Amino acid sequence: AILSGDNASEKSRLEKLLPKLTPFYFDQKPTDKLNFIKELQDKGKNVLMVGDGLNDAGALAQSNVGIAISENTNVFSPACDGILDASQLKELNGFILASRKAIRIIKMCFAFSLLYNVIGLFFAVTGQLEPVIAAILMPLSSISIVSFATLASTMAAKKIN
Structure with missing residues (x-):
């Protein structure tokens, strides 16, 4: 949905840019935007809010x-989770896809x-793993996880581009 504090003069232009069923709400005060988001969340929806001014701070925080x-990301710092340079707005969907892939990689x-440590713990508890071998395998587990994360992230990034 589009929630704007401006009047409906830009509606025709926005209709060309956005999907056909996008609802438009103009002349919205900051409290109207905040209440709109609260209503969606009360219905169990997750809300991503993109705002361009301090009048959006309450809705961004909610x-x-x-x-x-923002045109100048060094100066602008409202209550939000992220600040995006205005010239990069068209890349927002790509950023969302990248973050979903990153979460999957972290999981x-x-x-x-966990699997590596459970297996190692089994061998250690049963006395089948000597302390010297355990001391060697422990840093190798960290190296293997970091290597996997780096490789998976690189492959995911190539698929997005």
Whole structure:
């Protein structure tokens, strides 16, 4: 949905840029935006809010993910989770896809690490693993997880581009 404090003069231009069923709400005050987000969250929805001004600060803070758009990212710092340079707005979907892949990679790293440690713990508890071998394998587990994360992240990034 589009929530704007401006009047509807830009509606025709926005309709060309956005999907056909996008709802438009103009002349919205900051409290209207905040209440709109609260209503969506009360219905169990996760809300990503993209705002371009300090009048959006309440809605940005309330949303599950708040992204502020700014011409000068060094000066602008409202209550949000991220600040995006205005020239990069068209890349927002790619950033969201990249973050989803990154979360998946992190979960896989945790799973591999848990598996590695459970197997190592089994051999250690049963007395089948000498302390010297355990001392060698422990840093190798860290190296293997970091290597996996680096490789998976690199491959994921290539697929996005």
